[in-house]
Amino acid sequence: MTTLATLLRRQSLVRFAYSPRAAVVFSAVILLITFLDSFIDAPDYIFSPYFKHIIFVSLTYSIVTLSLNFVSGYVGQTSLGHAAFFGLGGYVSALLTQLYHVPYWPAFLAAGVVAALVGIPLGAPALRVKGPFLVVVTYACGEVFRFIALNLEVTGGPAGLPGLVTPSIAGVSFTDVGATGKELFIVTALVFALALAFFMSRLEDSRIGHAFAAIREDEIAAAAMGINTAYYKLLAFCLGAFFAGLAGSLFVHYLSFVSPDMLSSTESIMMFTMVVVGGARSIPGSFLGAFLLTFIPEGLRYFKDFVHLPFDPWLVFFGFVLMVMMRVRPQGILGADTVFRR
Amino acid sequence: MTPRLSKPTSDRRWIRLLNIDGINVYYGNIHAVRDISLTVGEGEIVTIIGANGAGKTTILKTIVGLLKSRTGTIRFQGDDITQEATAGIVRRGIALVPEGRRVFPRLSVADNLILGAYSRKDKEVERDLAKIYEMFPRLAERRHQAAGTLSGGEQQMLAMGRGLMSRPKLLLLDEPSMGLAPLLVRQIFQTILDINSMGTTILLVEQNARMALSIADRGYVLETGSVALAGSAADLSDNDKVRRAYLGE
Amino acid sequence: MLLLQQIINGLALGGIYSLIAIGWTVVFGIIGLINWTHGEVFMIGAFVGFLLITHFKLNLFAALILAMVASGFTAFLIDRLAYRPLRNGPRLALFITALGASTFLRNLAAIIWEPHSRAYPPTLDFSVMIFQIGGASLTVNSLQVFIFVVTLVIMAFLQWFITRTMMGKAMLAASQDIETVSLMGVEVNHLVTITFWVSGLLGGAAGVLVGVLYAIDPMMGAMAGLKGWAVAVLGGVGSITGAMIAGLLLGVAENIASAYISSGYRDAIAFIVMILVLVIKPTGLMGFKFEEKV
Amino acid sequence: GCGGSSSTSGSKGNLVIAMVNPLSGDSATYGVSHKNGMELAREEINKAGGIKGQQIEILFHDDAGDPKQAAAGAQKFADQKNVMAIVGSCLSSNTLAMVPITDKAKLPHSVVSSSTPKLSGMSKYFFRMAVQDAQVGILMGDLIAQKLGAKKVAILYPNNDYGKGLTAAIEETLKKHGVTVVSNQAYLATDKDYSALLTGIKAQGVDALAVAGTYTDGGLITKQARELGLTIPIVGGTGFYSPKFVEIAGKAAEGAIFLGAFVASNPDPAVQNFVKKYKEKYNMEPDTFAALGYDQMYVLAEAMKKAAEKGAITRENIRDAMAQTNYKGITGTVTFNDQGDWVRPYLYITVKDGKFVLYQ
Amino acid sequence: MLLKTEKLCKTFGGLRAVNNVDFHIDTGEVVAIIGPNGSGKTTFFNVVSGIMPATAGSIVFKGEDVTKLQAHDITRRGMARTFQNIRLFPNLTARDNLIVGRYSRGRSGLWDGLFHSARLKEEERRNEEMAQELLEFVGLTPYRNLMAKNLPYGAQRRLEIARALASEPDLILLDEPAAGMNPREVDELLKLIARLKERGLTILLIEHQMRLVMNIAERVVVFDHGEKIAEGRPHEVRHDPKVVEAYIGPEVDSLVKHRRH
């Protein structure tokens, strides 16, 4: 563990992660994995649809993790209800396309907008409630959403809604392109994630970014600087919800299926830990957190089969790693050194 | 007649109650206290003065074990307490009235005072409580009020009373006059003298160097973590450098 | 009459909520930590009680006591191994450690005990009392009465302990300023250890009672734990009486809601009530009103 | 991902079948029973020489009850060219997430549960050995109206597709028989406290209570009903059949009547043989999931044999063979209609002295 | 008249922390508020600056009624303040604290940030310039890249003043700027405030150190129990019997030492 800690402390690694070069290398690797098998006869296990599936999921969660950073990173409000927006986006576009036959892309946008609008009342408690109380309020809000999805007729109850339309561009369905039909999804998610990352890096240094930082550091002093704290807190919730909603929409149409499990608190907790593991407010950290926490459990399955473990060690392992991590590097792998306030 | 908190001791100033030898304290890699040695004799009032960030608070916190020194020793009545936990040190007879008063805001005045006697086993807590109320009549008036709603000066009295409730042999005071109205500053210093005259040894940290030197027997001048000057209060008051840097003349 | 019956049913459930909530509240009250593992401590109590009764054929009272001890010890260990090293670290790191420890314990339990539900054996004969009142009848299970009384007694004892004893006062003080409390000669670690023991004992008791009344499974800590926290918040964290009252209220509210609105939304209703209370009155029902002094 | 290890991708020369199921989390109990039943049958088949000398191997993927992970598992196995067929998951939502993937990969996919009507005819590669809500509901209704002669009935159901579908069928049958359904109320399958609903039902003075749930909720409802002094007959669906029902309800379980695809006390030697072996291996009574899993493995083996006879064991050939299934197992004779569903007979079961016995 | 309050009241539960205060300050004036601990000085600041809503009464700033406005709106109208218990942004550098302090003078929005517009660039340049200048002004240039929480106490107090100045206010409220400073540091502070005055800034300060008050204030207002009990030129107020009784105390030459026999 200590060697890991020293490795993580090595600044050159962190500095590389923050450089624009890292984004280029990252995209190149993803694209290579995605498209190489269209040109050469590559080994199955690297370019398998399963591997691509995991990459797509990781990218989607990267978007979600980035979006959660608005709330939990920039304005420093711990939210354990983010899955509500992710799932809400999924349900909105699922219902629009299925019930009202809205074409996919308008439904995609609507998913983001509805999630953002719902972000306002969900963010409202954050104006009055702080710290540990906000944690439970966001958690409870997420659960309430799940109960609604479970109980409503129109959302298909616990089984959810199957058979969602596949997105298409210029009449070409996503699944008809590429060797496995997942390629366009990956490219879309990648472009989306990079665009969001770019947006966030620009935001950090803008006046809005300053306002976010001030609120995170000291709300009362922020107000004394002329910053409308209520407005910016809601803005953070809305932005976070908007992008999570979009990601949710893409995700359910990729699966062609949406169910209340998407809204579960376990999901929310996982999203939050992705932020923490990668490092709050760290853009490369968001990617890292999402990829690690998506790939490790899949890797562990192989490990489990390999050593014939009679149970799935992932969640036990995950819990353990979280505990160790907080002791070794509480600011997250790529986090700045002072992510947390006392 | 002033109330007595503890039995009067004979005037034996040469007995060293507290003996600090070569301590070094760090915050992460900030070296806040550098190789400091100082002593406090029984019955004395000793003051530490120094600019902001000189390390005064750090020294007091180290004495009571809230911070740990990397080197050196701290002895109290001849016993090495360098590695002891705060609770143990307090039970030996050292009390700290911390910077910024730190009263328990949601406890009543009375409960704050009673907690001061937490480590005591004897039956005289009630009697001492009465003595504190006698010493600070204002606290008696407010005994059921939540401490957090007291004014700054009242809180300072409470913090001091709480410190005395443990019947300390050595009382450490960290900027007791900060933020107080002039009237109260005078009262507080008078109280320090009174307590001392009843036998409690005092180590006083103050920004108000003039007042501090006027009541102290000896003093240390701290500069960026090291002792720059030490001597009797009278000598220090006459020192040019001290006059310029700390008395604002 | 039906409403009265629903209220009686709700009181038993509410009593259990109160027990869990008091466990949350004492820990939060002192070290300001949302002890997310409390649900797991509660679950472990339920399972230890179950094993003692089924495998070792102990009677309920012996099992209850031993399960409480087991839970108390678990809570103590969690504090010792997971929290204490981070005592002076950032709050959020502590909270995430709690999340991690909870995930760890819950899933470990699921591996060891298998994830299915089970109920305590029906060897414990609790009589059903039926009162006839003017044509209608009221059914009171003596178990419900038992739970209600146990909760009341525990609450009264704790309330006395905290407000009347020196150690209780030190606990209250620690919740406000843990560093300064050590300046009073209080062994803070000792105090925290006791707090975790108390919290664990209460959690264990609640676990066994839930087992006797309903059923247990390794995942039970998640929802019960959260409801317990909701109740603690509702009552005003740190307030034992508040937790007690809020627990009973929530139990009754849930029962009435599931009887007259929809059972599918009963948990949702608990959470909505909690959110509303927090937004309208962030200090909870009995919490200390504390405006930040600028 | 890396497919290097032999145990993950299947050993050379073995026939590989894959299972996606909740093996951890809230729903693991179903997945584990299903897995146990299949494993038992697999060992028997392999001991008897396998399929034309080839041994059968099963790969597992734990979906933890999460559709996203079920989809990942389906994708993983669909990619592995040596996986001939896939089974699971136990939960409707997970199966719904898997079917589009297995359909695309033309991978024969069968389940023993997942009762949502949405799955009927969803894919030509999908076969369902799950019980049919519509039929079970009719049989429950018949029982309540005719054998119990109830006039006023209350229904409780978990708020999911299974509960809703079953309730609809029960209600319709009861109406046909002229029985009044005084109330039907939904609850969450994860609820533990049903006293509120039961208190209401008690006040309504009904003659019978139908519960469209599974053994955990059903067991708790039965137990709490008796504790509240509710003495009316309680009728359940196939979900009640599990030793855990008796374990949870305790003495209150006595006299509860429900439907089953399988009962361990069935004197049929094939059933007894299965029960004995299962108890030996796992040290517990098999439940419906285990029995169906056991049959499912044999159905798959039959299909593979037929495929081998037709030329080669390929996914396509297995699918074709499965569509023709006619296999007499311990839970009945398995056949699939053109929607991929098994229309099957049921047993009435009751609890006597803590044991499951056939009702009358 | 720059700021004027009429019958301003603030109560906490039953406590009247500020009670019917009529107060005014003219442009360019330096006014000090003194008064015993707990007499409502800080609360008066909190209400005037919009951190807390007034219970009753009115506040007029630059001729406009701002009683109902929130803190951020008031700041934008040209009032800035410091806090008695320092409230810097602890994990931001000294420079960044000042940049945030310039928030209310900025105009750029989301799109400027996204596209790095000319407006944003101009704003950034101006902010940088101001930050440099202010750091220089309060003598904190060497600390510019240190996190605020790691600065010495006195430096933190000066940084707070600089941050308040960053918003280019017309009125600045200083709450006990000299608390915890030794006499020499107080002298430096005196010079600093004098320079602010030269710049034409209106200054309202709370202070217990009479040396500072006497040297810098043109007018002194005295609070006691939430009420204004006296007002006037420093030397008049200092000898006002009411003020002496409530605040300063009788002149005693030295403390009574009754040492052990």
Ligand SMILES: Nc1ncnc2c1ncn2[C@@H]1O[C@H](COP(=O)(O)OP(=O)(O)OP(=O)(O)O)[C@@H](O)[C@H]1O
């Ligand atoms: N918690 C901390 N973390 C990091 N550095 C600290 C911490 N506390 C104090 N320091 C630093 O240690 C040095 C000594 O601080 P200390 O509080 O002892 O000074 P002081 O003499 O009491 O000053 P003051 O008069 O302001 O109270 C200062 O440079 C300060 O910045």
Ligand SMILES: Nc1ncnc2c1ncn2[C@@H]1O[C@H](COP(=O)(O)OP(=O)(O)OP(=O)(O)O)[C@@H](O)[C@H]1O
């Ligand atoms: N948020 C609050 N809640 C309750 N009471 C408060 C609050 N803020 C201030 N008070 C009370 O109002 C009174 C005035 O407090 P204030 O801080 O304004 O005094 P002050 O004049 O600034 O004193 P000092 O010189 O000690 O800073 C005090 O009695 C204080 O306890």
Ligand SMILES: [Mg+2]
């Ligand atoms: Mg200090």
Ligand SMILES: [Mg+2]
């Ligand atoms: Mg003040």
